[in-house]
Amino acid sequence: MAKETVTIIDNVTGKSIELPLRTGTIGPPAIDITTLYKKLGYFTYDPGFMATASCRSNITYIDGDKGVLLYRGYPIEQLAGKSTFLEVAYLLLYGDLPTRPRLDEFTKVISRHTMINESLKNFYSGFYHDAHPMASMVGVVGSLSAFYHDSTDIHDPKHRDIAAHRMIAKMPTIAGASYKHSIGEPFVYPKNSLSYCANLLHMMFSVPSEEYQIDAVAEQALDLIFILHVDHEQNASTSTVRLAGSSGANPFACISSGITALWGPAHGGANEAVLLMLEEIGDAKEIPKYIAKAKDKDDPFRLMGFGHRIYKNYDPRARIIREMCHRVLKRLGDENDPFFELALKLEELALQDDYFIERKLYPNVDFYSGIIYKVLGIPTNMFTVMFAIARTAGWVAQWTEMIAEPDQRIARPRQVYDGSPERDYVPIELRK
Ligand code: ACO
Numbered sequence: 001m002a003k004e005t006v007t008i009i010d011n012v013t014g015k016s017i018e019l020p021l022r023t024g025t026i027g028p029p030a031i032d033i034t035t036l037y038k039k040l041g042y043f044t045y046d047p048g049f050m051a052t053a054s055c056r057s058n059i060t061y062i063d064g065d066k067g068v069l070l071y072r073g074y075p076i077e078q079l080a081g082k083s084t085f086l087e088v089a090y091l092l093l094y095g096d097l098p099t100r101p102r103l104d105e106f107t108k109v110i111s112r113h114t115m116i117n118e119s120l121k122n123f124y125s126g127f128y129h130d131a132h133p134m135a136s137m138v139g140v141v142g143s144l145s146a147f148y149h150d151s152t153d154i155h156d157p158k159h160r161d162i163a164a165h166r167m168i169a170k171m172p173t174i175a176g177a178s179y180k181h182s183i184g185e186p187f188v189y190p191k192n193s194l195s196y197c198a199n200l201l202h203m204m205f206s207v208p209s210e211e212y213q214i215d216a217v218a219e220q221a222l223d224l225i226f227i228l229h230v231d232h233e234q235n236a237s238t239s240t241v242r243l244a245g246s247s248g249a250n251p252f253a254c255i256s257s258g259i260t261a262l263w264g265p266a267h268g269g270a271n272e273a274v275l276l277m278l279e280e281i282g283d284a285k286e287i288p289k290y291i292a293k294a295k296d297k298d299d300p301f302r303l304m305g306f307g308h309r310i311y312k313n314y315d316p317r318a319r320i321i322r323e324m325c326h327r328v329l330k331r332l333g334d335e336n337d338p339f340f341e342l343a344l345k346l347e348e349l350a351l352q353d354d355y356f357i358e359r360k361l362y363p364n365v366d367f368y369s370g371i372i373y374k375v376l377g378i379p380t381n382m383f384t385v386m387f388a389i390a391r392t393a394g395w396v397a398q399w400t401e402m403i404a405e406p407d408q409r410i411a412r413p414r415q416v417y418d419g420s421p422e423r424d425y426v427p428i429e430l431r432k
Helices: 036-040 076-082 085-094 100-112 120-126 133-146 157-183 196-205 216-229 236-246 251-263 270-281 284-295 316-332 338-351 354-358 366-375 380-404
Strands: 005-009 016-022 060-063 068-071
Touching (some): 016 036, 068 076, 076 216, 085 100, 085 216, 085 380, 100 157, 120 133, 120 157, 133 157, 133 251, 133 380, 157 251, 157 380, 216 316, 216 366, 216 380, 251 380, 270 284, 270 380, 284 354, 338 354
Antiparallel strands (some): 005 016, 060 068
């Protein structure tokens, strides 16, 4: 079959060139513009990457118009209903669902890496007691390469694998320690007989002086939220991990850079921002006022947990989390939880409003996740940390995929320069 191409006609010079189309298994094809500058002398301009594919990937697929999300081809609804977080992490890392022995082995490997070097604990005493747990997490994860030199050779697939296991395994321990430090309680060591999420609950909520009973519903809810958050193709934090990794930086440093990008309220910080917004709204009768604020272009306020760059339909993850909210509240909280009621009403009113209809703004994954976290007793400033734990498995899968690409090269965007043309240096005495 002839290679499909697109003809670009340059109306300025009259030249025309053929550019190849890169076609994936599903989704729109992309015009390969890598030779555009050489052939026509132009860059392309796409701030915010509105229509730019930055890589080829076979990990996650999203159809934003239809509200479809697939991990390695499997619909999110099926994985959320039938799988576990570690099984999905395996799927993302290795491409296929594991057999029972493979999953058992993977689970064992991850649980063997849960402890962190004792010296890492000293880092926490350097943080002020009220440090945001995301701030300490960025620092501690970035410093992992100072402890685990034996897994930083990015060209060695074995090293890459060990680094991936270490990060997935140690993230809950680091998160637990960040939380314990922020409340002045002693760090709790991981217990490897527990599941991934039960271990996290144990490290966050148990104390040495008492028995701690893990609630099965809490464990299940966390596992589900982690499946929903584990990957989302080339979002801001994943692209940051890939960009940092493209220079050959070690994987721990790359994941730390992903955590910083995730923290912003337009991205993973939205789950924290949603709860703060619901607290601020306070009462259903105030909702119209806040919807009006969100629509007012002179007001920076936005409905947090609403809208998405890719989804122009209901975010499939939000639908699953909303259902989980009902179950969790029924078992652990109050089915008429005022925050949940407020969120449901806000969704209902926003989805009837022309502004939100015209712009196709729907609740995203983070609109309801904070309500579950709250019922589980997870404090608001830990919400984005929870997201980071889950997303780490996606980040390492994407990083590994990128490094393994034979023609991988440093990512280096171009720019349209808007500054002064060349000019001569003026001695200070002559400057006006
Ligand atoms: N409230 C009010 N208006 C909104 C909102 C919102 N939450 N989101 C988008 N809009 C409006 C914009 O003002 C814009 O209006 P205009 O066409 O009149 O200028 C239009 O909808 C398109 O929005 P953009 O900002 O251009 O969309 P973009 O793709 O750049 O941004 C984003 C997507 C950042 C998610 C945005 O919708 C937003 O800020 N949402 C709130 C924060 C949030 O929930 N983030 C979490 C995203 S999911 C995740 O990262 C896990």
